[in-house]
Amino acid sequence: MESAIEVLDLVTYYGERKILKGISFSIPTGMTTVIVGGSGCGKTTTLKHLIGLLRPASGSIHIHGKDIATMDDTSLDEYRKKMGVLFQGAALLNSMTLAENVALPLREHTRLKGSVIDIIVRMKLDLVGLSGFGDFYPAQLSGGMKKRAGIARAMAMDPVILYFDEPSAGLDPVTAAGLDELILRLHQVFKMTVVVVTHELPSIFKIADYVIMLDKGEVAFVGTLDEFKKSDKTIVRTFLERRPEEESYSPDNYFKIITGA
CATH class of the missing domain: 3.40.50.300 (P-loop containing nucleotide triphosphate hydrolases)
Incomplete structure (x- = not known):
C-alpha cells in the first residue's frame, strides 16, 4: 500500500x-x-x-x-x-461573494486570465451543488451551503x-x-x-x-x-x-x- x-x-x-x-x-x-x-x-x-x-x-x-x-x-x-483545506467553520471571507472566495486562490497563485478563472469558479460551484449562487455572500447562506462553498474553494487549485x-x-x-x-x-x-x-x-x-x-x-x-x-x-x-x-x-x-x- x-x-x-x-x-x-x-x-x-x-x-x-x-x-x-x-x-x-x-x-x-x-x-x-x-x-x-x-x-x-x-x-x-x-x-x-x-x-x-x-x-x-x-x-x-x-x-x-x-x-x-x-x-x-x-x-x-x-x-x-x-492541497485543499475545509476548515471547521468554512472560513469564508464575509466581505466577498462566493465566486470571489473561490477565485481568491486562483488570483493569488496563478496567472490565469480573469475569464478563465470565472469559468473555473462556475465549475467548482457546480461541483458542490451551488450553481447560480456565485453572487451570494456567506451571510446569506445556511451552514451546510457555507461548508459546500468552502469545499469549492478548497478544490479551486485541483x-x-x-x-x-x-x-x-x-x-x-x-x-x-x-x-x-x-x-x-x-x-x-x-x-x-x-x-x-x-x-x-x-x-x-x-x-x-x-x-x-x-x-x-x-x-x-x-x-x-x-x-x-x-x-x-x-x-x-x-x-x-x-x-x-x-x-x-x-x-x-x-x-x-x-x-x-
Whole structure:
C-alpha cells in the first residue's frame, strides 16, 4: 500500500504541556483516511501539522517523499498550493461573494486570465451543488451551503490532498449526510487522497477507507474501517459503543490546564 503521508515520532508541546507524544502513522495514497478520537486527543493539532500551520518539537512529516517539518517558508508555500483545506467553520471571507472566495486562490497563485478563472469558479460551484449562487455572500447562506462553498474553494487549485476539519460540526443530520455524500463523490471522481478529522460515527462509517485513532496524544489504532469495526481494543469499543469513561475532575488541575501553569 503506497503512502501519501508518513508521520514519524511527532512530538508537540503547547508551552510545557506535551500534546503529541511521539506519534507515528501512514496515510495511504488515494484513500479517505479519518483521524478520530475524543475531545483533546490531539486530532486538530495533528491536522495543523499536516497542513503546515504548526512546526513540531521533533519528528518528521513526509508528504510525497518530502519532509514538510524541515521546509523553509517558501517551500512550504509551494506545498500548500497542492492541497485543499475545509476548515471547521468554512472560513469564508464575509466581505466577498462566493465566486470571489473561490477565485481568491486562483488570483493569488496563478496567472490565469480573469475569464478563465470565472469559468473555473462556475465549475467548482457546480461541483458542490451551488450553481447560480456565485453572487451570494456567506451571510446569506445556511451552514451546510457555507461548508459546500468552502469545499469549492478548497478544490479551486485541483489539490492532490484534500483535508477536512470536522466537516459535519454544527450541521443537522440530514445536511451532514448530504455533505458526507459530497465528500464520497469527490473522492470517487477525482481519486485524490482525502484526510478527515471527525468524531461523528455516521460520517466515519460512510466515508472512511482507513482509520487512525488518537488517545491522549498517542496512536491508539491504525487500520482499515473493517478492522476498526472489529477491533477488540477497549478504547475502540468505548468509542464505537459510545460508552462513557470514568472521569474525575480536580479544580486545581483544571486551573493548571487552562492557564498553562
